[in-house]
Amino acid sequence: MDINIAVVPVAGLGTRLLPATKSQPKEMLPVGRKPVVQYVVEELARVGMKRIMFITGPGKASLENHFDLNEELVRTLRENGKEDSLTELEFERAAIQYFYTRQRQLLGLGHAILCAEAFVGNQPFVVALGDSIIGLHAQSDVVHRMKRCFAEKDAAAVIAFEEVAPEEVHQYGIARPKADGDVFEIADLIEKPSQSEAPSNLAIAARYVLAPRVFDAIRRIPPGKGGEIQITDAIRLMIHEGGKAYGIRLSRAERRYDIGNFQSYFRAFVEFALADKKQGPALRQHLEALLRDHHS
Numbered sequence: 001m002d003i004n005i006a007v008v009p010v011a012g013l014g015t016r017l018l019p020a021t022k023s024q025p026k027e028m029l030p031v032g033r034k035p036v037v038q039y040v041v042e043e044l045a046r047v048g049m050k051r052i053m054f055i056t057g058p059g060k061a062s063l064e065n066h067f068d069l070n071e072e073l074v075r076t077l078r079e080n081g082k083e084d085s086l087t088e089l090e091f092e093r094a095a096i097q098y099f100y101t102r103q104r105q106l107l108g109l110g111h112a113i114l115c116a117e118a119f120v121g122n123q124p125f126v127v128a129l130g131d132s133i134i135g136l137h138a139q140s141d142v143v144h145r146m147k148r149c150f151a152e153k154d155a156a157a158v159i160a161f162e163e164v165a166p167e168e169v170h171q172y173g174i175a176r177p178k179a180d181g182d183v184f185e186i187a188d189l190i191e192k193p194s195q196s197e198a199p200s201n202l203a204i205a206a207r208y209v210l211a212p213r214v215f216d217a218i219r220r221i222p223p224g225k226g227g228e229i230q231i232t233d234a235i236r237l238m239i240h241e242g243g244k245a246y247g248i249r250l251s252r253a254e255r256r257y258d259i260g261n262f263q264s265y266f267r268a269f270v271e272f273a274l275a276d277k278k279q280g281p282a283l284r285q286h287l288e289a290l291l292r293d294h295h296s
Contacts, residue, residue, distance in 0.1 A: 002048065003048075003123075003124050003125065003126060003147045003150065003151075003209060004048055004049055004050040004051065005049070005050070005051050005052075005053075005119075005120060005123060005125040005126065006044045006049045006051070006052045006053070006125065006126040006127070006128055007052075007053050007055065007113060007116040007119075007120065007125055007126070007127050007128075008037070008040060008041070008044075008052055008053070008054050008055070008127075008128050008129070008130045009054075009055040009103070009109060009112040009113065009127070009129060009130060010025060010027045010037060010054050010055060010056055010057075010060060010063060010130035010131070011055050011056055011057035011060070011102070011103040011106060011112055012026070012057070012106070012131070013057070013106070014026030014131075016260060016261040016262070017029070017259075017260075017261065017262060017265065023059065024062065025037075025059060025060050025062060025063050026131055026259060026260075027040075027060075027063060027130040027131050027259075028062050028063055028066065029259060029265065030269070031133065031257070031259065031265075031268050031269050031272050032137075032269065032272030032273050032275070032276055033088075033272075033276065035066065036130070036131055036133060036259050037063060037066075037130045037131075038066070038091060039133045039137070039138035040128050040129075040130055040132070040133065040138070041067070041091070041094070041096070042091060042094075042138055043128070043133075043134060043135075043138040043140060043143065044096075044126065044128055044143065045094045045095075045096055046141070047141060047143040047144040047147070048144070048147075049096060049126065050095065050096060050097065051096065051097045051099065052096055052097070052098055052099070053098075053099040053100070053101060053116050053119045053120075054098070054099070054100050054101075054130070055101060055102075055103050055112045055113070055115050055116060056100050056101070056102050056103070057102060057103055057106065058102075064098075064100055067091075067092070067098050068092075069092050070089070070092070073089070074086065074089065099119060101115055101116070101119070102115075103115050107223075107227075107228055107229050108223075108224075108226070108228025108229040108230055108231075109129075109228070109229075109230065109231045110218045110221070110228070110229035110230050110231040110232075110233065110234050111218070111228070111229040113127055113210075113214070113215075113218065113231055114215055114218045114219070114229070117215045120212060120215075121212070122212050123212060124150060124209060124210065124211050124212065125209070125210060125212070126143055126146075126147070126207070126208065126209055126210075127207070127208040127209075127210060127231075128143070128206065128207055128208075129206040129207075131206075131258065131259045131260060132205070132206035132256055132257065132258045132259065133256070133257040133259070133268070134160070134205070134206065134207065134250065134254050134255075134256055134257075135253060135254045135255065136253075136255070136271065136272065136275055137272065137275065139253070140250075140253075140254045142160050142207060142248060142250060142251075142254055143160075143207055143209070145248055146158040146159075146160060146207065146208075146209045146248050147209055149183060149209075149246050149248060150209045150246075153244055153246055154244070155209075155211070155243075155244050155245060155246050156210075156211045156213060156214070156235075156238045156239070156243030156244055156245055157208065157209065157210050157211065157214065157235045157238060157243070157245040157246075158208070158209040158245070158246045158247075158248060159175075159186070159204055159205075159207070159208050159209075159235070159245065159246070159247050159248070160204070160205040160206065160207035160208070160247075160248050160249075160250060161175055161202040161203060161204060161205055161247045161248065161249055161250065162202070162203055162205040162249070162250045162254075162255075162256050163201050163202060163203070163249075164201055164203040165201070166195050166198070166201055167195060168203070169192075169193060169194075169195055169198040169201055169203065170192050170193065170194055170195065170198075171192065171203075172192065172203035172204055173189055173190070173191050173192070173203065173204040173230075173232035174189065174190050174191075174192075174193055174198045174199060174200060174201070174202060174203055174204075175188075175189055175199070175200055175202040175203075175204075175247050176188040176189070176190070176199035176200060177200060177202065177247060181249075182248065182249045182251075183246060183247070183248055183249075184246065184247050184249075185244065185245070185246055185247075186239065186245040186246060186247050187239075188236060188239065189204075189232050189235055189236050189239070189245075190232075191224055191225055191230050191232040191233060192225055202247065202249070204232065205250055205256045206256060206258065208231070210235075211238075211243070213238065213243070214231075214234055214235070214238065217234040217235070217237045217238050218231070218234045220237065221233045221234050221237055257271075257272075270287075274287075
């Protein structure tokens, strides 16, 4: 069965990015030329997703507007001879159907995914966090590799992982792998362990492929750390009940850009801007001049 449904949770308040996110979803903050969530959608389109459901919350209307067709804008650009700008709107024409539902209470990622149950039905599906870009300019095929692993292994879950520094493991769901390798079976998962508790430094990297049985697991788990319903705990339950879960390591070229705080946001913006074919070279010269002046 081809997996062509994706769920993109975007309901978070983005409090670590205030005041920038007071009236603008963090997923709509620009990184280089595009908002964060556009990179996510373009990645999903390239790996064959046909229907995407956004799990939204209050204040997310600009996200919905962004993926609508804007014929008035197209007409204005054509009337003013700005045909070149039309190429920047090609994402509007992607062969994807968009759906939206609200997470009425912010009870964690597991709860957000549960909001998509009626949409997903009895099919496997992809989850891609809307505030995380995989690879520079989202040039990643990790979801394609994950879908293939899911089918070949008859898995209950396949999760993307990246290595993080030991002092950062407390921020993530961490894998206990059964063996080394770029593809590995997961013996267990621990949500936000201390450095001494962490069984590895392999952190969940914002992409999942899940069997529909995950919904039942989500309903049966108690709230975890922070009083939230954690998807990590639901996947653990499936593993403990005999389901197979696998991890896929991100390659070196598939660095995750997690737009969760100003430090990571600033770094991502600068890196993407420097890689811009038109503006990057001049920006690099400007930054080098600033650094020379700073150190002189």
